[in-house]
Structure formats: C-alpha cells, structure tokens
Amino acid sequence: MSSDSLNRRTNRVGRPRADGRVVVEGDVAEQILEAAAGLFARQGYTATSTRQIAAAVGLRQGSLSHYFARKKDILTELLDRTVEPALSAVDGLGSEFPPETRLWLLLSTDCAILTAGEQNLAGLMLLPEVRSDEFGRFWARRQQLKDRYRDIIAAGIRSGALARNDVTLAVDATFGLVESLVNWFDRDGDVAASDAARHVARAALAGVLADPARIDQVIAAAESGAPEIAAAPID
C-alpha cells in the first residue's frame, strides 16, 4: 500500500479549507447544527450571524449554503429535534396505569429529556424569533405533546385523583412548570440533571394532585411499575 493511498483515506473531496484545517470527524452538517445551537442559545437568533456560525466550524460564511440554504433552515432543523424525542417517549406510556401514575411517568421522562444532552436544545423554542409563522410546524408538533398532557390530566380529574381545577389552567401550568427547566437548569452548575428533573416533576405533580399527601405514594407506585389502587371518584 503506497503512502499515496494512505493519504487519500484521510483526505476529502472538494477544495481545501482556507484555514488549512482538515475535517476529520465526519458530518459537517451536524457540526453546523451543534455550533449554531450554542450560539443561538447564548446570543439569540438574529444576533448570531451566519459568519459566526461558519467560523465556529472552520468555514467561510458563503460556504454554509452548501449545507443549509438559509439561516432559518438551521433553526428549523434544531427545533425539530427538540420535540420529536418527547413525542416518541409519550407513545411508550403504558395505559394500564391510573392517570396520576401516567402523569408522573410523563412528567419525569419529559423533565429528564429537557435536562439531557450537552446543549440546551429545548431552550431554543423560547427565542422570540421562533414565534413567527415560519416555525408553525414546530408549534403544531408541540401542541400534540400538550394534548397528551391534557388527556391524562382530564382523566385524572374525572377519577378524583387530581384536584378539580380548570383543566386549561392545570395543563398550562403543568406544561409550563416542566419547561421552566430550560430557563434555569445550568449544565455547568452544581445541581445534577437528575435532581433538577425530579424536583420539577414532583412540584408539577404536587400542583395538580387532589390530595398532596399522596404524592410520594404515587411516585413510588409509578416507579415500582405496579399499578396502584386508583383513588375513589369524587362524584
């Protein structure tokens, strides 16, 4: 085997980069997404220039279009990756459990997802620019997730396990409390992701339970996997 063929293995097709650096770790599109996620989260979307994103991965500004035709496409792809894991986790939720148990399972997996990963991906949805219609697809997917919360909470209210509050309030608040994690949970801080996730999930559940004293029992039942006896209906 000549040294020629050895070199060819590590080299890539296409004009070399201006800075001379060779791309080793595969997928450039992935690198762009990762770099952009960090920049968007720290500086904001509009305040992050395509030049900055390109520089972060060792490209010139104009070369980005080879991977993403417009800046917006990068954010769209990142947002997509935000909802999808939560939505598919929802599907695996056993329906044999009583609603308050299912709610705990939903809450705790959701909180775990939000605190997982190196980057605060889910935080991107709070960027004001994301409110624009251009990102409608994302908001539709997210609404699906919220609808699952609504189903479970409504069932819990019917069974008497959850307080007979306004459903909209209960759903909005529960959903909102969970998502508070993306604001304050700090991956570089002292608090462990699992502790933060559990604390928030527990507070959210406590907020809707009819009998707050039952909370640790509900959590234990969910985690032992055994469906506990449902609370007696109120009416």
Place this chain on the structure above:
Amino acid sequence: MSSDSLNRRTNRVGRPRADGRVVVEGDVAEQILEAAAGLFARQGYTATSTRQIAAAVGLRQGSLSHYFARKKDILTELLDRTVEPALSAVDGLGSEFPPETRLWLLLSTDCAILTAGEQNLAGLMLLPEVRSDEFGRFWARRQQLKDRYRDIIAAGIRSGALARNDVTLAVDATFGLVESLVNWFDRDGDVAASDAARHVARAALAGVLADPARIDQVIAAAESGAPEIAAAPID
C-alpha cells in the same frame, strides 16, 4: 381668553411631527418604553429595529436619540423596572412568621407581580442578548432577590419544615418555577392571572415542603396572618 391661548395649551414646543399627529398623552419616553417592551418581547431585541420602535410612537428613527441615546438604554431601563418591584415587596415581609410561611408570602407576591401589568415585562430578562455583561447591574439586583429566597429556604430546612434537600437545588428550582410564569402565562388567554399565580406558587412550595400534606395548612396560616406553630426541628 383668546382662542390663541386656548390653542397654546394643547400644543407643544418643538418641530411638529412628520405625520402631523399631535402628542396628547404626555410622556413620550414612557410611550417609547411601552412600545419597545412589546416589540422586544414579541420579536426579540436584535430583531427589533429602532425604526420600528420610533414608528410605533409616531416618530422618525433619528428622533429616538432625544430620549434614549442608544437602543441598549431602552432595554436597560425596562429591565430595571422588572426587578425593583419584587425587591421592594421583599422588604415588607414580616420576619415574625416561620420560614415556610414567609416562603409562601414571598412566592405568592412574586407570582402576582410576574402576572400583573399589561405587558410581560419580566419576560424581557429571558432575551438572550440580556445575558451580555452590559446588563450586569440588572443581574446583580436579581441576585439580591434570589439571596432572599436562599435565606428563607435555608432557615426552613434548619427548622425541619422544608425537606433536607440540597439548598442550591431548592433555591434554583423554586426561583425557576416561579419564573416559568413569564414563559407560559398568556395575558390574552383564558386563565386568570390570580389563578395562574396561585397554582405556580403552590407547586413551588409543595416542591420544598418536608411534609406535603401540610401545604394547605401553611398557606391558610400565611393568609390569615397568624403565625402558626412551627414544625419540630429534625435534629
């Protein structure tokens, strides 16, 4: 009294506006702040141009500098008005109550403040651009508020009323749960501000109480104004 002097009353010094509209309702600086708050919250800081702000109050872009030398100064003033009310509310907090009662009082006033007003002023602090050093004064004030939470929560853990969790976790989570309101509470939605505020404050308190069953008792005690009997210390 001539009609001349009558006219003078309603007219103002200075060159008339280009659009011919006459400013009636006093303070232009306040109008700028209000318009900017709405635009920043909806579109983001960088994505809002000084031209848009000016247009919203019937001025030309260049005329803004008469009131605020730079765009940043508008946001700084808005952020100032965000922390100050919360900080002064904290001062009025009776120290004769046990910590869990004081915590409830702090939580409920804070949540009330966050949901009050026509505009989601507090939401501005989540704008990514605000993280920059330029707004350090704001973050320092906010840290003072957080320190009050820490004092009270630490005291509650010592007294045994609050769960013996990591203080940092408890403070970060409690503070974060409260602030989740700025993300999801919708002034144009169906949920009343007072309901949203109460739900969140209650969930946050439930998250840290040693005995969740006590929650409604603690809240009732705080609201009747009578200091209840403190829980027995753990050690």
Place this chain on the structure above:
DNA sequence: ATTATCTATAGATCTATAGATAATGC
C-alpha cells in the same frame, strides 16, 4: 433661546448568491 422634532447620511453590518478553484473519483 429652547425644545422637539425632522432629513440625510456615514459606516458597519448582514444574508444570499454568482462564479472560480482545488481536491477526489472514474
């Protein structure tokens, strides 16, 4: 004279695109 505005613009961006170039692949 003072004030609140205006108009016009310099200088600095920023994004998307056209077209060139330097690799590998066949």
Place this chain on the structure above:
DNA sequence: ATTATCTATAGATCTATAGATAATGC
C-alpha cells in the same frame, strides 16, 4: 465529473450622528 470549498459582491438593512427646521417661551 463531482464535490466542497473559496472569494467577491449586490442589495438590504441597521444604528448613531450631524445639522436643519418649526414650534413655543421670554
């Protein structure tokens, strides 16, 4: 031939500022 990059730039911003102007105040 194909691919991944480059360089250069058009066109559209955006912010801050200079200097003019049209009111009122005295």
